[in-house]
Amino acid sequence: MDEQRRHRILMVSDFFYPNFGGVENHIYSLSQCLLKLGHKVVVMTHAYGKRTGVRYMTGGLKVYYIPWKPFVMQNTLPTFYGTLPIIRTILIRERITVVHGHQAFSTLCHEALMHGRTMGYKVVFTDHSLYGFADIGSIHMNKVLQFTLADVNQAICVSHTSKENTVLRSGIPPEKVFVIPNAVDTAMFTPAKDRLSSDEIIIVIISRLVYRKGADLLVELIPEVCHKFPNVRFIVGGDGPKRVRLEEMREKHSLQDRVEMLGAVPHAQVRSVLISGHIFLNSSLTEAFCIAILEAASCGLLTVSTRVGGVPEVLPDDIVVLSEPNPINMVCAIEIAIAMLPNIDPHAMHLRMKNMYSWHDVARRTEIVYDRALRCSNENLSERLTRYLNCGAWAGKLFCLVMIVDFLIWCFLEVFQPSENIDEVPDISILGSPNEGSSQHAP
Amino acid sequence: MAEGGEDRRRRWKWRKVAYGGMQPGYDDNYTDDTFLEEMVMNANVVKRDVSKLMLDSISISQYLSIVAIVCCVWTDTLRSKIDEKSLLVLDLCILALGLLTLQVSCSIGLLLRYIPNVSLFVGGLYVLAPIYQTLTRSISSDSIWALTASLLTLHVFLHDYFGTVSRSNISLNSSIVASVLIASRVPSRLHVFAIMLFSLEIFLFAPLVTNSVKNYSMKSHLCVSLTLATTALAMVFQLHGLLFVLFGCVLVFVSVACPFWLVRLQEYKFEINGPWDEAKLCFDITE
Numbered sequence: 001m002d003e004q005r006r007h008r009i010l011m012v013s014d015f016f017y018p019n020f021g022g023v024e025n026h027i028y029s030l031s032q033c034l035l036k037l038g039h040k041v042v043v044m045t046h047a048y049g050k051r052t053g054v055r056y057m058t059g060g061l062k063v064y065y066i067p068w069k070p071f072v073m074q075n076t077l078p079t080f081y082g083t084l085p086i087i088r089t090i091l092i093r094e095r096i097t098v099v100h101g102h103q104a105f106s107t108l109c110h111e112a113l114m115h116g117r118t119m120g121y122k123v124v125f126t127d128h129s130l131y132g133f134a135d136i137g138s139i140h141m142n143k144v145l146q147f148t149l150a151d152v153n154q155a156i157c158v159s160h161t162s163k164e165n166t167v168l169r170s171g172i173p174p175e176k177v178f179v180i181p182n183a184v185d186t187a188m189f190t191p192a193k194d195r196l197s198s199d200e201i202i203i204v205i206i207s208r209l210v211y212r213k214g215a216d217l218l219v220e221l222i223p224e225v226c227h228k229f230p231n232v233r234f235i236v237g238g239d240g241p242k243r244v245r246l247e248e249m250r251e252k253h254s255l256q257d258r259v260e261m262l263g264a265v266p267h268a269q270v271r272s273v274l275i276s277g278h279i280f281l282n283s284s285l286t287e288a289f290c291i292a293i294l295e296a297a298s299c300g301l302l303t304v305s306t307r308v309g310g311v312p313e314v315l316p317d318d319i320v321v322l323s324e325p326n327p328i329n330m331v332c333a334i335e336i337a338i339a340m341l342p343n344i345d346p347h348a349m350h351l352r353m354k355n356m357y358s359w360h361d362v363a364r365r366t367e368i369v370y371d372r373a374l375r376c377s378n379e380n381l382s383e384r385l386t387r388y389l390n391c392g393a394w395a396g397k398l399f400c401l402v403m404i405v406d407f408l409i410w411c412f413l414e415v416f417q418p419s420e421n422i423d424e425v426p427d428i429s430i431l432g433s434p435n436e437g438s439s440q441h442a443p
Numbered sequence: 444m445a446e447g448g449e450d451r452r453r454r455w456k457w458r459k460v461a462y463g464g465m466q467p468g469y470d471d472n473y474t475d476d477t478f479l480e481e482m483v484m485n486a487n488v489v490k491r492d493v494s495k496l497m498l499d500s501i502s503i504s505q506y507l508s509i510v511a512i513v514c515c516v517w518t519d520t521l522r523s524k525i526d527e528k529s530l531l532v533l534d535l536c537i538l539a540l541g542l543l544t545l546q547v548s549c550s551i552g553l554l555l556r557y558i559p560n561v562s563l564f565v566g567g568l569y570v571l572a573p574i575y576q577t578l579t580r581s582i583s584s585d586s587i588w589a590l591t592a593s594l595l596t597l598h599v600f601l602h603d604y605f606g607t608v609s610r611s612n613i614s615l616n617s618s619i620v621a622s623v624l625i626a627s628r629v630p631s632r633l634h635v636f637a638i639m640l641f642s643l644e645i646f647l648f649a650p651l652v653t654n655s656v657k658n659y660s661m662k663s664h665l666c667v668s669l670t671l672a673t674t675a676l677a678m679v680f681q682l683h684g685l686l687f688v689l690f691g692c693v694l695v696f697v698s699v700a701c702p703f704w705l706v707r708l709q710e711y712k713f714e715i716n717g718p719w720d721e722a723k724l725c726f727d728i729t730e
Contacts, residue, residue, distance in 0.1 A: 130719040154472075160459045164479050165719040174478060178471040181461035212721065216728050286721040289461070308722050313461040325722040356462040365464075365471055 007370045008040040008095055012112035013102035014075050016045035016063065020267055022291050023103045023128050026158075026182055028057075033363030035059045040427060042094050044087070046076045046108055060428060064090055068108070078107040080114075080402060081409050087115045088413060092422045098370050099123045101148075104131070104141060110148050117151045117384065118406045122373040125149065126156040127166045130288045130309050142169040143392075147399050150387050153373035156180050156366065158289040159310025165288075171391075180365045181314070183357040184294035191300030191346035192275035199231065201338055204277030204301065206237040206265055206292060207284070214283030214306060215242030220327040221283070222246075223253040225334055232338075233258050237265035237273050274299040279337050285325060287311050293320070298353040300346020304330070304337045316356075319349055381407055482717045491709060496702035498661075502604050504698045505653060505668040508675035510599060511690055513645050515678035517625050520638055530637035537644050541652050547659055565640065572626075572636040579627040587624050594621040603650075618646040 011031055015023040031041040036059070043063040047070075055063045066086050071077045091099070099116035101109035104127050116123045125148060132138045149155060149170040155177045157163040163177050196202070203225070209215040218236070225232055236246060236259065243261070250259045265273055274280065280296030282305040289310050293303050297315055305311050306325040314320070321340070323333035381403075388399040455467050457475050465471060516533075519525045525533075538561075546554055579587060594617040601614035622642030626635045657664040672694060680687040 130721075132720050133715045159461050161718050164482070164717065168479070168482070168715060168717075174474040175472050179461070180471055214722075216724055216726075220726060285724070286719070288719075306722065309719055310461065313459060315462060316460075326725045356464070358464075361464045368471070 005371075006039055007034075007367070007374070008097045009034060009042070009370065010091065010094065010096045010099050010112070010116075011041060011043045011102065012045070012099060012106075012109050014046055014070065014106035014108045015103055016043060017057070018048050018051065019074055022182065022289070025267075025291065026126075026128065027102055028061075029183065029185065029359040030363055030366060031061050032059050033359045034366070035061060036360070037363055037367060039367070040094070042090070042096070044090060044108070044112065046070055046074075062094075066090075073105075075106065076108050078111070080111065081406060083108065083111045084115050084406065084409055085413060085417070087112050088119060088410070089422055091116065091119060091121060092419050093425050095424055096121065098373055100126065100370075102126045103128050104145050105129070110144060113148050113152060114403070114406060115410070118403065118410050120378060122153045122370075122376060123151075124154050124156065124369055124373050125152045126158070127162060128158055128288055130162060130165050130286055131169060133169070143395060146170045146391050146395070147388070147402075150391055150399065151384055152176075153376045154178060154369050156369060158182055159313050161310040161313065162288040178365070178369050180362055180369070181357070182289050182291050182294065183359045183362045184291065184298050184353065185359065186298050186350065186354045186357070189271050189274070189295045189298035189350075191350050195346070196276075196278060198278070198341065201229070201232045201279065201341065202235060202277040203232060203279045203281050203304075203334070204235050204237070204274055204296070205281045205283070206270060206273060206296075207282065209236075209238050209240035209242040209246060211242065212285055213238075213240075214285050214325065215240065215246065217283045217285075217306070217325060217327060217330065218281075219245050219249045221330050222259060223249060223255065224327060224331050226253070226255055226258050228331065228335075229338065232334075233260070235260045235262065235273065235277060237262040237270075239264040270295060271299060274301060277301060278341055279304055279334070281334070282306065282311070283325070283330070284308055284311070290314055294353070294357060298350055298357075300344070300349045302337050302340060302344050304333050306330070319344070319352070479717075482715060484716075485712055485714045486716050488709070488712050488714060491706050493702050493706050496705060497698060499605075500698045500702055501665065501668050502653070502657065504694050505664075505671055506602060506604060506650070507599065507693065507697065508668070508671040509645060509649050509653075510595065511675040511679055512671070513642060514595070515675070515682055516641065517638070518682060520629055520634065521625070523630070527631060527633040527637050530634070530641060534637060534640045534644060537641070541644070541648050544652050545655055547655065564643075568639055568643070569636050572632045572639065575623055575626045575639060576629075576632055576635045577627070579624060584628065587628060591621045591624050594618070594624075598646075615646065619643065622646065 009031075011027050013023060013027060015021060016027060017024055027043060031043060034041050041061060043061060045063065045065060046068045047065045052065045052067045055065065057063060066083070068076045068083065076083075090096070099112060099121050101113045101123065102125075103109055109125070113123045113125060127145075131141055131145075133142070145166070146169070149166075149172045152172075153176075155166065155172060157166050157177055157179055158181055160179050163174070163179050166172070167174050167177060205218065207213040207215075219242075222234055226234075243263075246259075247261060250256055250261070262273065274296055278301065280293070280301040280303045282290060282293055282296075282303065284290065284306055285308060287309040290305070293305060293311065293314050296303055297319055303315060303320045305320060305322055307322040308325060312322055321333045321337045323329040385400050385403060388403060389396040391399055455469075457466055457469050457473065459475070459477065466473075516525065516530075520530065542554060542557070598614050598618040598621065601611045601617070603611045603614065619642075622639060625642070626639045629635055629638055653664075653667065656667050676687065676691060676694075679690045
């Protein structure tokens with residue numbers, strides 16, 4: 001790959017390994033595939049416990065754990081300008097061309113995008129979640145998102161519903177928003193070698209047991225299903241504040257032998273839990289994409305899910321049964337799924353999933369977004385400030401003020417610590433020369 | 444190339460799905476005509492009617508009048524215009540009137556159960572009166588007036604004007620503390636007892652009584668409100684001319700201006716719903 005087309009990407013988010021979740025997985029898998037395409041990828045996140053400094057992961061993925069402690073829900077304290085010096089140093093050291101932030105409620109991501117724009121870098125933002133418009137928390141988050149998205153070059157959403165939501169929340173023009181879904185590592189999630197016996201039907205649930213994931217729906221649903229279908233058994237993996245309620249339900253209806261509670265399941269063991277079941281049940285009340293469904297389908301399980309957010313877009317209709325999020329409809333959906341089971345071939349489903357979702361495809365599509373971002377014209381401060389001014393009568397002026405101060409601090413840093421004095425890091429490629437890496441995946 | 448794209452586009456119809464990679468002929472930032480089709484605006488907006496709002500606001504004006512009357516009685520007592528005997532008579536009259544009104548809506552049995560409670564309450568108050576009298580001796584009167592005024596304002600703002608069962612705790616407590624503060628400034632023990640009884644009767648039982656009247660019939664509710672408002676206005680007028688004008692303005696503002704204002708504001712209502720909303724559970728969660 002020629003040096004012109006080779007991007008040097010900085011992925012920024014508060015959420016990264018060793019923490020685990022959809023965003024962490026997304027950043028890691030995307031970075032790996034971008035590395036294989038011959039781009040340079042550096043990840044920046046905050047310190048996790050004693051893990052600070054620079055680490056290398058598989059494939060030479062360089063990770064900066066900057067020495068900022070998280071203060072709530074793995075988020076760093078929003079300081080606006082506190083991270084500017086270190087982000088500036090990383091951007092210059094690594095000769096970054098594109099800054100790519102992930103997740104709307106990561107403060108580090110917002111700060112990095114703001115500093116990136118101040119320093120004239122091209123920035124891309126990926127939104128991984130859905131937000132409403134009614135409560136105070138959402139109103140605040142939407143304003144923050146509006147601030148960040150007012151000046152990003154391109155944005156990415158994980159589903160079409162998420163795109164609609166993001167466009168409404170931030171007022172960004174829809175043509176700037178790309179829809180690139182998540183994917184699943186199909187090599188890791190393979191079906192069981194032998195088909196399970198169909199005398200007993202096992203329904204698997206793997207999710208954090210919290211309100212938003214519909215744990216209360218499960219409490220209503222499980223006794224109904226157990227009562228209606230005597231050959232159904234449940235395996236519930238996951239932990240959370242609602243686990244007590246599920247256990248109470250199990251006691252109350254004496255279902256100890258039919259509902260197995262596994263507690264938290266490490267990601268490495270998710271497959272082994274999944275392949276012990278026939279049907280995967282997702283009861284989320286809101287979901288931008290839902291990777292769990294993909295993992296289940298890749299293991300050849302038939303999915304029953306609530307029809308919320310971006311879930312209807314994830315799988316074709318013949319391998320998922322959708323239902324409204326209420327217990328009565330969900331029992332019907334499970335009934336339909338049980339009737340469909342004899343026609344489901346897990347291995348055929350796995351092969352289909354392999355064709356439908358791949359991180360390499362995601363990386364190639366993200367590459368196009370980076371190309372677009374780089375083609376955007378450079379704008380000076382005054383041009384950018386007018387865009388911020390349009391964000392609202394009061395908020396617009398506040399946003400402008402924040403950006404002007406950021407600009408001034410940057411100018412101060414340029415004098416105080418000139419960029420010539422910052423050493424550039426030589427590129428080390430573990431995969432061999434970038435050309436070799438990219439040739440395997442060239443179209 | 445462009446023609447080829449057009450050709451493919453005609454064959455492949457864009458679908459709102461995330462699987463299967465990039466859809467042939469469409470970029471990832473393609474925005475279909477169906478974009479935001481499922482968005483619903485102002486789905487849960489209630490159409491409001493000025494006359495109904497005005498009728499509802501009467502409850503607020505009525506309670507404001509009651510608070511104004513209490514304030515006037517307090518001032519008159521502090522200025523020794525009302526002696527303790529007539530205050531006690533007033534207390535008895537209010538108690539009798541209140542019980543009589545409640546009798547219309549409640550059963551006699553329920554009222555009989557009230558009587559031991561009420562007598563215990565009155566007895567306790569009588570015993571505690573000396574303590575109340577000296578409670579705030581070390582505090583200057585100015586602080587007491589300022590504190591009472593702010594507590595009453597808080598009470599009026601937080602009062603639950605439409606409920607009977609669940610009442611706002613902060614509101615009730617602030618009104619009682621205000622009563623205690625005032626009681627600690629009157630000359631004799633009997634005075635303290637009489638004025639405390641008066642305040643508590645009003646703050647504890649008036650919402651109950653007015654609500655039962657309202658539930659009984661709208662006409663009587665209007666009559667009671669009008670009487671109370673007139674009484675309050677007359678008493679405030681005797682107190683101070685400017686206060687009278689101010690109080691009159693507040694009543695007009697609450698019962699006439701506010702309903703119109705609220706209806707006017709409805710046109711700015713902008714509520715968005717769509718598939719991205721968190722689903723609401725259709726059953727109650729019993730923890």
